[in-house]
Amino acid sequence: MVRCSNSLIGTLNFLTFLLSIPVLFTGIWLSKQAHTECDRWLERPIIAFGVFLLLISLAGLIGACCHVRWLLWLYLVVMFMFILLLSAFSIFVFVVTIKGDGEELSGKGYKEYRLGNYSIMLQNRVNNPVAWNRMKSCLQSSQICFQFQKQYVKDNVHQFYNEKLSALQSGCCKPSNDCGFTYQSPTRWMKTGNVTHSNPDCDAWSNDPNIMCFNCQSCKAALLQNTKTDWRNVSIVNAIILIFLSIVYSIGCCAFRNIKKDNWKGY
Structure with missing residues (x-):
């Protein structure tokens, strides 16, 4: 041998x-x-x-x-x-x-992300207030929403709805489709008065560039989607x-x- x-x-x-x-x-x-x-x-x-x-x-x-x-x-x-x-x-x-994965929306080119669709272990990670504040600070300092606004600022509402947004752009830089807000610009939306929303992200949304939807469940879900993609790679x-x-x-x-x-x- x-x-x-x-x-x-x-x-x-x-x-x-x-x-x-x-x-x-x-x-x-x-x-x-x-x-x-x-x-x-x-x-x-x-x-x-x-x-x-x-x-x-x-x-x-x-x-x-x-x-x-x-x-x-x-x-x-x-x-x-x-x-x-x-x-x-x-x-x-x-x-x-x-x-976990993004949800397709009728008539929209982008997906929306919901925290409940991901594993409990990943949810617990972003639901930890200390950990999420650190992650949120990271996202804010990356100026992802500033770049998002700059990239699509010339879009009218129909053009914007057909854009292929990234998970973080969809989850952190715009309100959920459930809210029914009126589009003014990619990062500026007019809230409808006296309308109740079942999605808590609608109340968390703000046109303030320092807040946007960084306190939304959709932003946490979008980050988990990125994590999932990275881990799979x-x-x-x-x-x-x-x-x-x-x-x-x-x-x-x-x-x-x-x-x-x-x-x-x-x-």
Whole structure:
């Protein structure tokens, strides 16, 4: 039976080591470029992942190429735990993001988003007052509604209703379709007097550019829709990484057995 080559696991880990360098520098670059809390949420996980790849690839490279049995054993244990962690994360993302999506509106090009359509775990996150105030501050500082107003300011009501708005534009920068407000501009709507609305977002809406619909349930739902989309994209990348790491782990196990056999032959 042909034995697995230690040079193969060494080569794969060398490629992983090279990959860790741009990942690490990307995280550092993001931390330097961030201007608001919106920009700062991602660089720490990227830096941590880059450092992990750097260390684990060095351990696998040295262990396989220099026949350091204990280092290769440590490499395999850590790699196995990491594979389990990624698998658990994939399952978690699938369970949390299986529910929720925008609702189609008759005669409208955009969708509307309702908080109750998303998983309870995600709802609890945005319903936490402290957490939501931080997220709301992030959205306000990003000036998403200012850009929204600037982009569609020349639209008449019919043109506006046919626009393909993003989730955050629809949920945070305009009132719900349930309210029946009169369109004046993308971020300015006239409330109808003495009309009761079953949707609490109608009372939460304000033409004040600092308030808009940032206190609305629809804004929370729109943020969850973005989170769901991002997590689904991450899960695809995660699946690719899992396949690659599983192959590397299998080859690493062969390399470990080779070292063990060589040690026995030395006696």
